[in-house]
Amino acid sequence: MPNHIAFARDREGRLVDVHSVPRGLACGCVCPECGGRIVANQGHVNSWYFSHASGSECAGGAETALHLAAKQLILRQRRVALPPFVIQFRREHPSFGLYERSRDVTLPEKIWQLVQARDESRIGTGPYIADIGGRLGDVSDVVVEVKVRHEVEHEKAHYLRANRLPCIEIDLLPLVGKQLTLEELAWHVLDCDTNRTWVNHNEYTSIKAEMLAEYEAWVACRTRDAAEAARPRTAPPPPQPSKTDLANARYRELPNEMKRLELRTVLGLKPAATWPRHLQVPVREGAGAIPAPLDIWQGAVFVQFIYDPIGDGPARRPFSLPQVFQWARSRFGVSEEVKYDAGTALRLFLGYLTSCGFLERDRGGYGSDTYTVLHGALQPPARREPKPPPRTTYPLSVPRTTGARRTSAAPARRGWTWREKWPPEDVALVRASEASTRYEGATFDARRFIDALYRMTSEPSPSAIETLLTHCDGNPRRTFELLKDIGVVEESWRTLRDGIDPPWRRA
Ligand SMILES: [Zn+2]
Structure with missing residues (x-):
């Protein structure tokens, strides 16, 4: 695959992605490196990408586009x-x-x-x-x-x-x-x-100076010891790898079946019991960077940081993504080149456990991935709602028409908002049609759904949401996953993408 540029410059000079522009040359974009005209390829089957209208990609276009888009984000968000x-x-x-x-x-x-x-x-x-x-x-x-x-x-x-x-x-x-x-x-x-x-x-x-002083004290101490030991014996023994390093190296040598057996024993799983689904989550990115099967690394992270059946273990302490990453890195021997991907896989996995109710993510500040264990048992906490699988958070305006339906899942509802800009309707329709193929079993009509969504004259009220829900078999999770895929709702900490005003804000 050639090095297509991910971001192009639109008529206003802003860097935009292929999802926020009209299809083809109508996108009106140019390459930020060479100034050549850009085509927005938005296939129904193929992935979406920008390419040069000339057919040949310029050298450095991909890097320049990424660099400029990153700077634009920082300049706008200022954090x-x-x-x-x-x-x-x-x-x-x-x-x-x-x-x-x-x-x-x-x-x-x-x-x-x-x-x-x-x-x-x-x-x-x-x-x-x-x-x-x-x-x-x-x-x-x-x-x-x-x-x-x-x-x-x-x-x-x-x-x-x-x-x-x-x-x-x-x-x-x-x-x-x-x-x-x-x-x-x-x-x-x-x-x-x-x-x-x-x-x-x-x-x-100043910290480096402190560490240097510690080193000098260490040398002085060793010199004194060596002088004392000089007469009877020879030089000090070479430094040994730490106990933890040795244990991790030994662990990596074990066959996978042994590791699985060990995890099952720790987790108290009977031989016939199936392995829990939340410990083999097919994460979207980066899983290949951790050199262990999915169920093993996820099971091991779970045992190390979350599993706490009695409820008084150290797992109750908050932990951070970098801590999990450092631990998994030495446990499984993640190589330096793919550490970034491995971090992504771990973040996605922890995100899944968060949505299941095991963890709470501390949002004290932007990007502070700190987690607190809410639920240390092997199986996820029960939901009071009849069906929705343990998956995702609910939008702030999920129907709360009757007081009786408000359940203890309320904390999970924070953080969803309608986007300030929506994708153009034709783009939304394509996304809805593509998404519908993933929601197997749904009697779902993308055209009708988009019609209902894009004809709303005021910000969707609880009753309008009920209308949208009926298009998705009444399943709130599915509805909001779909709205997110289409690009009209978002978790509020995320940045806004350019697009058009929602219907109720247009003059
Ligand atoms: Zn170019």
């Missing part, structure tokens, strides 16, 4: 999640061998909320240009770099450090050539915290 701040310290001592420590510094904030964001902004009075120069509420300046082709050079990093300008770098290289929507890209750019690193943090120098 970015911050990466964990971990400092590595490594020295090879000529007699005492390897000394390696890392310090995980707890940051007071997990996100930069910018009161000002400038594109391609000069850094201080120096020779360097920042992708985004930002200003925080306390009027300190910060720098956000988006890496697609070029990472921050050494000299620039040095300049930032010398001028005490905090800087993070977001690595989007793995996304080049992928057909993403702007909304999907927004998660990677604004909310994900595993694809970025600190180029400069102002605490860095």
Whole structure:
């Protein structure tokens, strides 16, 4: 597959994705790299993508489009999640061998909320240009770099450090050539915290100095020990791998059947019992990056972080996605090249468990993936509603016509909103038709559904929602999955995609 560009420039000069424009040349877009005309390919069968009208893709178009779209998102939303701040310290001592420590510094904030964001902004009075120069509420300046082709050079990093300008770098290289929507890209750019690193943090120098002092104390201590032991014996033994490393290495050697047996024993599953469905969730992305079968890595993560049948175990502590990632990484030996995909798979899996009611995701700040265990048993908590499978959250305006139907599932309903912009009706119709093939068994007519949706003269009321529900066999989950696929509702923390005004807002 050629390197198609994922974002093109529309007539207003904005970067847009293929889902938010009319089909074909009518999209009116150009390539942000070469300025060539762009065609929006929106097939009923094939995936949707932009391509050059000339038929040949220009070099660098995909990278430029991704870079510009990422910057546009930051400039508009003016927030970015911050990466964990971990400092590595490594020295090879000529007699005492390897000394390696890392310090995980707890940051007071997990996100930069910018009161000002400038594109391609000069850094201080120096020779360097920042992708985004930002200003925080306390009027300190910060720098956000988006890496697609070029990472921050050494000299620039040095300049930032010398001028005490905090800087993070977001690595989007793995996304080049992928057909993403702007909304999907927004998660990677604004909310994900595993694809970025600190180029400069102002605490860095002082913590590094502390770690150096610790190292020197360690050398002094070893030197004294060596002097004491000098007479009777020879050099100290070489450093040993830690117990945990050894245990993990041994674990990886085990045949899968043994691992399964072990998990079943821990979980108290009888030999004849089937493996729970929520522990082999076919995650959309990244599962291949974890070198273990789906049921094994998901079962192991569940046991490590969630399973707590008695209710007084350590699993009750909140945990973060980076913690799960670090654990799974050393447990299963995720390779460095695919760590990003592995993180995605874990996030999707935890998201599924959250929707089942095992976990609650802490939304203290944007992108802060912290989870609290709500339910530590093997099987998901029971729902009071008769049928809906344990899947997803409900919109704020899910029918609550009678008080009696309000159940304890209420907390799960937060966070859904109607989008401010909807896709054009023909696009919505195509999406509804495609979606209907996935909802097997539904007596669903995409045309009638879109008609009902796009003819509403006011913001959908509970009774209007009931009308939409009847098109989907009365199944609220299915209805809102469908509305989400069409692109008219969203989880509210996500960014808005460009489109048209919903019917009730048009003059
Ligand atoms: Zn081009």
